[in-house]
Amino acid sequence: MKRIRNILYFILAILVLNVPLQAAAAERDAVTLSQDGASVSVMLDMSDAAAENITAVSVSLQINAGGRDLVTTDFDFSQELSAAECGVHYSEGSDNIGKLDIYVVTGSEKSLFNGNRLNLGYLKVMPKDQSKVLPVTISYCGGSFQTANAAYGDKMPMVERVPDPISMQVGKGVIYDSTQEGG
Numbered sequence: 001m002k003r004i005r006n007i008l009y010f011i012l013a014i015l016v017l018n019v020p021l022q023a024a025a026a027e028r029d030a031v032t033l034s035q036d037g038a039s040v041s042v043m044l045d046m047s048d049a050a051a052e053n054i055t056a057v058s059v060s061l062q063i064n065a066g067g068r069d070l071v072t073t074d075f076d077f078s079q080e081l082s083a084a085e086c087g088v089h090y091s092e093g094s095d096n097i098g099k100l101d102i103y104v105v106t107g108s109e110k111s112l113f114n115g116n117r118l119n120l121g122y123l124k125v126m127p128k129d130q131s132k133v134l135p136v137t138i139s140y141c142g143g144s145f146q147t148a149n150a151a152y153g154d155k156m157p158m159v160e161r162v163p164d165p166i167s168m169q170v171g172k173g174v175i176y177d178s179t180q181e182g183g
Helices: 002-026
Strands: 030-036 039-045 056-064 071-077 085-092 097-105 117-127 133-140 146-149 153-155 166-171
Touching: 030 133, 030 166, 039 056, 056 117, 071 085, 071 097, 097 117, 117 133, 117 166
Parallel strands: none
Antiparallel strands: 030 039, 039 117, 056 097, 056 133, 056 146, 071 117, 085 097, 133 166, 146 153
């Protein structure tokens, strides 16, 4: 009986020591959205990204603008990704809420991340009828940040804090405050 109790204490000690290490690593995995004029900047942070040589990444954003027939989306990838294969896919559910899937993959074994940070680029949402002003909300789709490398496959970053949604207006005559940020 004493031996079983000692084994249980040992297992409990290992679990207690392991949890803070996982939590500390998770705090460094993040998706950051910030308004930059008429666009929304998308940044990814991942603990040990450079050391793990991350060569592929995907993330999804939710776009609530009233429907595909009202807006168009455009994603400009950052210049630092000019050597990578980049793509987006926009889809919309029956609730008229759009989902923009963003994909980036290197053609080599060079890491996408500069240190632990990756500037993906900028999302711009525009009304199809340029004379209208529309409210738009852009947010991160929880659990969609995924990565992979050539050596061992995929890794799911642990994003503990979901970034605040960015709410803005788009269209003719909207004046953007250059000091405004979300995130």
